[in-house]
Amino acid sequence: MTQMHSPYETPPDVMLYQEPERTSIMAILSMVFGIGGCCLGLTSIPAIFLGIFSLIGISKSKGRIGGAGFSIVGILVGVLTLALWSGALGAVTFAYKSFERVYSTGTEQILLDLQANNFDAVRASLAPPAADVSDEELIAFREGYRSGLGNLVSKTDGFGDVLKGYLAVGEQIQPYNGKFGYTPVPMVFDSGYGLVLYVIDPLNIQKSSTGDPMAIKLIVIDSQGNEYHLPMETQEQTQEETQEETQKETDRAADTGDADDVGRGDDSADDDSGGP
DSSP states (O other): OOOOOOTTSOOTTOOOOOOOOEEOHHHHHHHHHHHHTTTOGGGHHHHHHHHHHHHHHHHHTTTSEEOHHHHHHHHHHHHHHHHHHHHHHHHHHHHHHHHIIIIIIHHHHHHHHHHTTOHHHHHHTBOTTGGGOOHHHHHHHHHHHHHHHOSEEEEOOHHHHHHHHHHHTHHHHGGGTTOTTEEEEEEEETTEEEEEEEEOOTTSOOBOTTSOBOBSEEEEEOTTOOEEEESOOOHHHHHHHHHHHHHHHHHHHHHHHHHHHHHHHHHHHHHHHTOO
């Protein structure tokens, strides 16, 4: 008896056409954005979302779309780089806010009190020997920096203004590079940016009631390099500091010269030993 086949039944020797699997574009982009987040933190966020959406699309494709591995890599790397960049940004923000509170805002208030003749408030914000100066010394300090910069207008406002201020006073900072306890603070005066050095004693830090370090000395430097000190420095003190700096430079040069002499001696010994 002849077996009848339904016209809708697929013959056993005929194979159905199967669409080849293709890789999800979103999965590839997720991995690329995730890796790019190592250098550009903002791409970490789209990497995570692209990875999630691509996994959803892959799961619903019934095998037609692949690339789940790319999606997982993109999500993991995106989360990791986002966490690292968030931590770094948080640390920078914390450091900037601490600097602004202790140095920028503190220095601004001291100079504004000085310009308003609130001498007791000025002394209360400083540590000895700056806290022990007389009204006459405070007035002389104020009139000194006024002659080169005018009155203080305000502290620098925002990260961009701080950066602009440091670029403007970079030349005045150079002589104090490497000096412990000297914190350069750019401020806005009538004539433009000026430099204030907030000086603390790193071996004996004196703190305010809020726990912030108090300055033992303030130095205002104008655009011409003229310096105005509080407390005022005598000629003998200035000469002593100059001699100390000269001696340090001499010692460093001598140490470098000794090292060079040792190197040349070693080279000479090698040459002698290598001769016939």
